[in-house]
Amino acid sequence: MRQTAIPFHFLRGGSSRGAYFHRDDLPAQRHVLAKVLTAAFGSGHMLNIDGIGGGASVTTKAAILSPSAEPDIDVDYFFAQVSVEERLVDFKPTCGNILAGVGPAAIEMGIVPVADGETRVRIRAVNTGARVDAVVQTPCGAVRYDGDTSIDGVPGTAAPVRLHFMNIVGDITGALLPTGQAREEIDGIEVTCIDVAMPLCVARAEDFGLTGRETAEELDANHAFYERMEPIRLEAERRMGIGDSPTSVTPKFAVVSAAAGEGDFTARYFTPFHCHPSLAVTGAQCLAACALTPGSVADGLVAAESSPADVVIEHPMGAISVHMEFKRRGSSLDIHSAGLVRTARLIARGELFVPGSVWSSSYQAIKK
Known part of the structure; x- marks a missing residue:
């Protein structure tokens, strides 16, 4: 059977898990991309038995990374929520847990140059337009995954990834309270x-x-x-x-x-x-x-x-x-930023395969 090989990194980001891709390794057309992702994750079965999904929404997530054209941004992060039991992909939301793995993945992929000690990765969440700075531990010029930081929902400890979120108000609707009412x-x-x-x-x-x-x-x-x-x-x-x-x-x-x-x-x-x-x-x-x-x-x-x-x-x-960080103005609220500490771990990297009938690329198609 002829299949198509796609390079990927597989990481736990925060309390979620997913596949991290370079944008150049995926189809440009959105409808084809959706078919590739549902095939890769095994959507349409509660166990995702024919793909890498884990049978839960927190394990059927994809991060698509590319170098940013903006001078003050290092990497563009496009998120896709892949459905478990339906062959559907939602490109509207973003995911902050998967975002915790964007900095490490961008360094591993060579999108962002690594620094000795700590590497600051400036991220643009494409789905919402939010700006996020991630500080990744990189002693001796390599991403460090082991450490003493624990987060609830994930066993054990790991190296911290510090996330600083900006421009987060009204990402989708343009307003803190899009209906104009607090209640x-x-x-x-x-x-x-x-x-x-x-x-x-x-x-x-x-x-x-x-x-x-x-x-x-x-x-x-x-x-x-x-x-x-x-x-x-x-x-x-x-x-x-x-x-x-x-x-x-x-x-x-x-x-x-x-x-x-x-x-x-x-x-x-x-x-x-x-x-x-x-x-x-x-x-x-x-x-x-x-x-x-x-x-x-x-x-x-x-x-x-x-x-x-x-x-x-x-x-x-x-x-x-x-x-x-915020300011109250009478009955209104101005939010300046939000910060969290998460962890991430690289689980696997290599190639995953989708049927050639879903997507075929001349340089990736192999016989299997």
Whole structure:
């Protein structure tokens, strides 16, 4: 059978995992690219048995990297969320966890020159336009993956990757509060529609009859909740001006409640058709912003009144801390930046194969 070989790096970025490609090694046409990615990950089967996906949305992600033409940017990062059980790819959102692996991958690919000690990688998230600076540990001129930093949702420890997010407000919709309201009602549920790093529809857990401390497995088994939540999410999509597509993963949905431990509050984040096992980096930034926004459904959950503030959000596998720099102007909120520490690890590199019937390239096609 004739197949097409595609060079790739396979990394864990934060609490997600995915394939990292050089843009030159993939087809330029978006519809062909989608077919290549669904074939590579094995979309259409709950176990992704015929591809490299892992049967969960956090393991069916792709990062497509290329040198940036902008003088103050090193690498352009284009994200693709590949579906598990449907042969679909969503190019609208970005992913902050996978972004944690962009710096190391760009260095490994030779896109960014390595420095001795630490390497600063200036990244543009193509999907949203956000600017992110990543500081990667590179002692002796090589990426270091081992270290003492731990993040909830990932076993063991690794070297830290420091991420500094800028220009994150209104990435998709153009506004912090795209509907113009800090709080509104959809189908009898009060929500806040907010766009910081990721468009998000936020509600209180108690309004769905939840405690907010349920496990991801318990929530995924609660079909009545999803049946109640999804029409609200789709109406939020329409009101936020994102579009009107039942297959799009944006906006995401989250429920919040009072902290169960030492964090500021508890959140459950939906991807949106499953509960995230921990919490997305972009979602964490948006939830922190929501809690700092006067009048939102999360208003009052965070005690911080002055900037900067470290907002600690509890999730099903622990907690995540977001360093927020902001300014309040009466009832409005100006967000300057958000910072997080994540980890990443190179798992494999080489070539993956897709059927030649999906995509054939004369220099890549081989006999298998």
